[in-house]
Amino acid sequence: MSALRTLRQVTVTSSRVLTARQLSTTSFRAFPALATQIVSASSSRASSVSARKLGEGSSDIALSQKLTEELNYEKEAEAGTSGAPDFLKAFQEEGVWEISDVLGNDEVALTRKFGNERIRLMFSIADIQGEEEDFQSDHGESESEDSGDEPLHSYPIRVSLSITKTTGPGCLNVDLVAQEGHFIVENVSFYKDAKLGTDLTAESDWKRRGTYIGPQFDTLDVAVQEEFEKYLQERGVNEHVALFIPEYAEFKEQNEYVKWLSNVKTFVDQ
Template identity: 75%
Template structure:
């Protein structure tokens, strides 16, 4: 999630605790005998009728209003920003990788051709979701050194690269972690059947689980590791892409969050 939204949630933690206490008090009042509640004004019945226009529950209106508040907040934050951020423009201008970003999906795919090879690099925005808990768990008044700052995009994002050739069978799969501007290779797998190595179906995934995925990369000879790194870098799997991935992951996560707010509100309102 975006750092701005995480900071906003952190700053409202204490208010939520207060609100929960107030809600507990309201709940105790609601539990008073029926003869007491009967003396209350009849405005509650009017609210119930208007709420049921949205659905079958009495909480629909309040939820819809809160969703709209969040939408307004996010749209105001985006008002002064360009539709296409500078980092994305710079990446697209290089005209090396093509971005496939289906709306509503948590996966992004980068594709390119290199000689007789087809490269597909995939990563997911799901890896940045867990950063919310880490951010909120940090104490705002810590005694840590004030000058020590976490590196930008220091959290890891898993990526999977597949390489196939138009002139030869088989598929080379590389499982990596993208972090702090570097790709850390975990293992390199080879499949004789290119379709098995590239299919995204559940059946293909099940078959791959039973196949040998190769040794742990860091157990290979250091010289062999270095040659693999050069091999990947020559194909554009380099520092530039490793810096781009976390930035784009945050950019997409924000877009999907705003889309999610709108979709949920629309459903509640119907």
């Protein structure tokens, strides 16, 4: 979610709360007749709406207009930027990782080959949405105005790494968190069946939950932790990729949001 959109949502939410409080604490007490009129008008509208046919609600036009306004705002914010952003072009030009991203899907995969190994990194934009919701609930309007001084990509993104080999069975799975340009290893799992370790089906996920996932990484001997981190670095799971993942997740979330606005508006207008 873009920083501008987050700020707008926090400001609008604060305004709504303030307006509701002012109306409830001032208008209704000072003007009891006004409260009676509002209740009466609400009842009339409810009766009118109930009499309408499906697909002809009185709110359809207003909703469509608001969706159009939001869609235009997002397009104006993107004005002057055409094609892939610079950070994505630079990443693709390196030719190390391939990006598998389908519009409408929640997850993104980065894949590469390393000798006889196949390496896959997977992450989801759902982490961005959850972090932004926490931000809006934990910060007031005044605090949000100063948020420009905070790191743009400070939120954590959970990443799942799988490594398989063409020369033998088995799969190494690593649970990581990408945050502020670093990967934090949480735990390392091993599956004798490579298909079980890499399959994205619900059945395989259920089977994986019933297997031993290994110890927490930070409980391992420090020397083992250090060597394992070198093992990942050599395979390109490094600071550069840890910076790229949150940036790409934000880029994808914005594209998905604009597409969502367009799809919902088209449905409402039918």
